[in-house]
Each structure stands twice: as structure tokens, then as C-alpha cells.
Amino acid sequence: MPPVWFITAASSGFGHAIALSALRRGHTVVATARNPSRIADLAAAGAHTLPYDVTAPLPVARDLAEQVFAQHGRVDYLINAAGYILEGSIEEASPEEVLASFDTNVFGAMRTIQAFLPHMRAQPVAGENEGRGEGGGVRGVVATFGSLGSWRGSPSAGVYAMTKWACSALAETLALELEPFRIKATVIEPGYFRTGFLNPGTRVSTRARLEAYEDEGTPTGRARRGLVATDGRQLGDVNKGAEVVVDVLTGTGVAKGRDLPVRVVLGSDAEGVVRNKMAETGRILDEWREVIRSTDSPLEE
Template sequence: MAVTPVWFITAASSGFGQAIAIAALRRGHTVIATARNPSRIQDLAAAGAHTLAFDVTSPLSTIEGVAKDVFAKHGRVDYLINAAGFMLEAAVEEATPEEVYESFNTNVFGVMNTLRAFLPYMRAQEVADNGVRGVVATFGSLGSWRGVAGGAVYSMTKWACSALAESLATELEPFKIKATVVEPGYFRTGFLNPGTLASSKVRIDAYEDEKTPTGQTRRRLVVTDGNQLGDVNKGAEVVVDMLSGTGVAKGRELPVRVVLGSDTEKVIRDKFESTNKILEEWKDVLRSTDSPLN
């Protein structure tokens, strides 16, 4: 008898978290949708999701308690989706230590603690019909590949999430648990809406100047909001396909990166080209630092 897959999704009140929850529900899967305030996910409850109050910045002991309860009730988690995150728009000079910590606490440390709490149970659960014990996904971004003026803190956290997934993919392979990072470009969600996009409290006039790269980023974010290239519902369907090995991903291995959007593709290809140019230009110098072979 086939076992119904179980999804645990953080930050399911909006954006990719919400869209992935809807896509999984549409396939008849069990979805545990979470948000800091469960009143914001009543639409998912009405669609058949189990809803839960969950804050990734809670103490590890609290998150461990949630994991214990989830596995006691549902028996397993096949897909652990870490979708919580936000962008801090700030020049490096403007960002306070508290604002930097808050960004990392949600975008990185919260992911780490959720993984710490859920992985012991996932390693112990039975292998599913597809031969996989489970799948964990972090959320990176186009910003995992390109730092921009005014977005350094956000890019730092997204690079961390991508590095985390790469490391997890190797660590978890012996346990038949797969790991990947979802790296979307600009998708039409509320991510850049006023009130969602965070800005540093300290504002320095020099960085407000539209002639500076930071000033240009600030104006570009305003113009981009509501006009992003990506369709989040299409993106979520691809994510669910790729994590479950169905649809467009049937018969294909889950890559360590789920890249979404032609804008992200361009950024990555440009990164390869510029990085290769550095390596070629400086290859004699970088090789000169090796110790002589004995």
C-alpha cells in the first residue's frame, strides 16, 4: 500500500511556501503548513492542509518539540521545505549588528535549527516507495550567485543556504536523504512589497544618491515590485516535480540546485564566465603559491 507523502513547509503564508503547499495539496499529498501566525494560512487549512504556528527563530528546544509532535502525529516527513526568509535592503555601512543578526537568524540559523530538529526523525523513518527516505530543501536565490550594492546581507544569507545544501547533499547521501537548494530569480510574490522588504533604520545620504550603485538598487527594487519575471505558481509546480521525481523531473536525478527563472540562469552563466576569466588571467600567479612537490 502506497504511503501518502508528507510535506512540512515553513513560511507557508505567502510566496513560494504558500505556492508549494497548494501544489502539493493538489496532488493529494499531506501538507503541514506553518506560519508565525496561523490566521494567515487559513486558506491552506480550508484547502486541506494541517496548519501550525511555527517560528524558525524560536529556541532549538521549542523547534525540537514541534518536530517530536509532528512525527508522533504523522509518522514521517518526506519533504522538509525551509522557505522562511526576508531581504534586508541596506548598504554594509548602514546595517546595524542587530539587523544583520536578525537576517541571519531567520534566513540561516532558523534553517539550521529546523534541520537539527527534524533530521534525526527523518534518518530513522522507513524508505518511501521511490527509494528515498526523505528530501530537504533550503531556499537560496539569484542572490546566491551575485552580490549587489545594497543587498550584501541578503546575499550573504543566500550564499550560506546554498553552501548548506551542497554540504547536506553529501552528508545525507548514506541515509538515502536528498538535499537541494531552490534558487529562484525575481518571482512575482509579495517579497518586495513595502512592509515585507526590510530596510535599515540608518540611512546615509551618500548611499541615497541615484548616481551610486546602492541608490540605483533602491530605485530598481521599487520598480521591480509587482513586475517580476517569474510566475510563482509555475515555479512551485516545478519544485514539487523535481523534489518528488515526477512530471518534468520523472526519471531524472534531483540536482543539488533547483534553478528557477531565466534571470537566474543568466546570472549563473555570467558568473561562470567572469570567474573563468579570473582563473585564466591569474593562473600563473595562483599556481605559484603551491609548495614544491617532493
């Protein structure tokens, strides 16, 4: 039996590219989108396609999980790829816009994971030589999507960064909680990849626009113009990135013989952000070491 992938938001970006990569390897792919007509090419390539909106209530996700496991028997790779950027300053973002962003980027992944985990915990451990890594011995893998925004807040993209920090925290927590059940979890943290993510029709801006933040002399004004300039000129190649993701999750190719990391960083721009964050945090800890430690209770003798 080939391994089974379940992928949300497979109509574009990493979700679509990962689906194609898995199909090329002879794996079974269950690809979903709010409108299945947008993934007709995946169906033509051999994927099973289903309608699924990650903002639907938990009972809908549970019904879908029941359907998938009834048809395919197991899910080896659960990929939560749904997400969008809300462009706007913190002051401009309304509570409704923030909640909608979290509902897709974070809560949608949580609901999907909550619906599928009972079945994944109950499924047999995967054997060797089944496309699930050299050693097998794993029931499944759960992947969420973070970003270089998981590591760095950015003017005019603060809400997006908030959601991506949450997705990375979700994966790190799952990695610990699911270890006893032989289920692995990881977060994929790409830099800027050349997808439709920043296209005007995909990028969502806050309804409120304050003149103070339109000023090119402010970090926010420069950042929002930078997003427009970056669209179509991103450094990353999504097809190369997807191949690496599938290798890393399956323990094959470039990941053969390596353990699955809890964070899969993609792109030299993302690497730079992470390294700078680590160095900056180290400097803060060094500078404030004595103050940090001064708040401890006295050691009991």
C-alpha cells in the same frame, strides 16, 4: 500513505504555492506560519496548520518535530521557505539587523533541519509509486531556499546575498553529509518572482540611511530605487515555479527520470546571473592561473 510535506513560512510566496501544489496532488501537507490565521486558506484546502516561528530556540523546533512525527509518522519533504530581504548598504546595516536577517534566513533553517533530521534518518525508506519519484528508495528530501543572490552580490542587498550564499552552502554540505542515510538535499535558487517579497510591508530597510548611498549616481542608490520599481513587475510566476519545485523534489512531471540536482535554478533571469558568474569566474582563473598555482608547495619526489 501519501508523502508528507513540512513547510515553513507557508503564509506567502513559494511556501504557500508549494503547499497548494502538493495538496492538489493528494499529498499530506503540514504548513506553518508565525500566525496560523494567515494560512487559514491552506487549512480549508486540507493542510494541517501549525504555529511556528523559525527564530524560536532549538528546543521549540525539536518539540515541533516530535509533534509532527507523532501525528504523521514521517516527513518526506522538509521545505525551509522562511526569509526576507534587508535592504541597505553594508555600511548602513547594524550588527543587530544583520544578526536578525541571518537568524531568519539561515539559522532558522538550520534549527529546523537539526530538529527534523534525527526522525528523518530513522524513518523507513520510501517505497515505489508513493509519489516520491519513480524509483523510491529515498528516506526524504531537505530543501532550503537560496536565490540568484546566492551567486551575485548586489548593492543595497549585500546582507541578503550573504544569507543566501549561506543557504546554498548549507544545502551543498547536507547533500554530502546525508547521502549515506539516503536523504537528498537541494537548494532552490529563484530569480525575481512576482510575490509579496518586495512589498513595502515585507521588505525591511536598515534604520540608518546615509545620504551618500541615496545618491542615484551610486550603484546603491540606483539599486534601492530598482527594487521599488521591480515590485509587482517581477519576471517569474510563483505558481509555475512551485509546480516545477514539486516536480523536481518528487521526481515526477518535468523531472521524471532525472536525478535531483543540488541546485534548482528557477527563472531565466537567475539562469543569466549563474551563467555570467561562471564565465566571469573562468576568466579570472585563466588570467591568474600562474599566480594561483605559484603558491603550491613543491611536489615531493
